[in-house]
Amino acid sequence: MAFPRVQTSRGELRIHESLDDLSTDLVEYISELSDASVKERGVFTIALSGGSLIGLLGKLSEAPYNKTIDWVKWYIFWTDERVVAKSHPDSNYKLAKDGLLTKVPVIPSHVHSINDSLSAEDAASEYEFGIRQLVKTRLISVSDINDCPKFDLILLGMGPDGHVASLFPDHSVLGVKDEWVTFITDCPKPPPERITFTLPVINSASNVAVVVTGGQKAEAVRQAINAADVGPNSVLPARMVEPTTGKLVWFLDQQAALKLDGVAVSK
Numbered sequence: 001m002a003f004p005r006v007q008t009s010r011g012e013l014r015i016h017e018s019l020d021d022l023s024t025d026l027v028e029y030i031s032e033l034s035d036a037s038v039k040e041r042g043v044f045t046i047a048l049s050g051g052s053l054i055g056l057l058g059k060l061s062e063a064p065y066n067k068t069i070d071w072v073k074w075y076i077f078w079t080d081e082r083v084v085a086k087s088h089p090d091s092n093y094k095l096a097k098d099g100l101l102t103k104v105p106v107i108p109s110h111v112h113s114i115n116d117s118l119s120a121e122d123a124a125s126e127y128e129f130g131i132r133q134l135v136k137t138r139l140i141s142v143s144d145i146n147d148c149p150k151f152d153l154i155l156l157g158m159g160p161d162g163h164v165a166s167l168f169p170d171h172s173v174l175g176v177k178d179e180w181v182t183f184i185t186d187c188p189k190p191p192p193e194r195i196t197f198t199l200p201v202i203n204s205a206s207n208v209a210v211v212v213t214g215g216q217k218a219e220a221v222r223q224a225i226n227a228a229d230v231g232p233n234s235v236l237p238a239r240m241v242e243p244t245t246g247k248l249v250w251f252l253d254q255q256a257a258l259k260l261d262g263v264a265v266s267k
C-alpha cells in the first residue's frame, strides 16, 4: 500500500494507516537492509528492543521473508534487556525468542543475549566485552568517527515518556559517553534492573528505526520529532537519537503521529 514518506531534519517519517500496513513496511525495510548488508559485508548485525515492537516483526517469519532472508548471516543483539531470567515474562530475549527467533532459521550461536545469572553491572560489562570481541574481528563494523560499534540496524521502540532502549528521561545514564553498554538499578518502569546500549552506540549505527504506535505516545512523538519548545534540560531520550552518519527512520501509525506539525493525518 502506498503511504507518504516525509523527509525531515529528524529523519524520514513513514506514517501508516494501520498496524498491519506499518508491520508490512517495517519487515520489508528490514529485509532490504539485511540483503544490502549481506551483499556488502557478508553478515547482518541487528539490535532488537523489547516491547510492542516485537509483535510488529512477526511477518518476518512468514512468506516470503522466511525463505528470502539469509537468516544464517544474521547476528542478533539487544539494545536493552531487563536483568531477569531468560524464561521470565519481562525478558526482552524471551519476547523475541517466542515471537520471532524460534520461527526462523537463525543460528543459535549468533544470538547474543545477556548472561542472566549476573548482576546488572556485571551483565552489562560482560555484554560490552562480547561486543568488543566482535568489533575487533569486524563482524560488527566500527564507526568511522569514534571507536563505537556500528550496527547495521538498531531497532528502537519508544515509551509514552519518550524513553528508548532503557534510556529514561532525566536519568544520569543519558550522559554516559565512555561505555557501550551500561546498567541501571532504578528504572522508573519495572523491572528496575536493566542493561542498555548508551547513546553513542545507538548514534553510531548505520541505520536506526524508531517504531512507535498508539495515541498515548503522540505527545512524546511530537517532542521527539518537531517540538521547538523543548528546552535543553528536558530533552527526551528519543530526541537524542541522532545517528551521526547513519540513517534515521520513524515508523509511526496515525495515532502516534497525530500531534506532529505539518504532517497531514486523518483525525
Ligand SMILES: O=C1O[C@H](COP(=O)(O)O)[C@@H](O)[C@H](O)[C@H]1O
Pocket (backbone or CB within 6 Å): 049, 050, 051, 052, 053, 080, 081, 082, 092, 156, 157, 158, 159, 160, 163, 164, 165, 166, 189
Ligand atoms: O521497557 C521497554 O520499553 C520500550 C518501549 O516499549 P513499548 O511496549 O511501549 O513499545 C522498549 O522499546 C524497550 O526495549 C523496553 O525494555
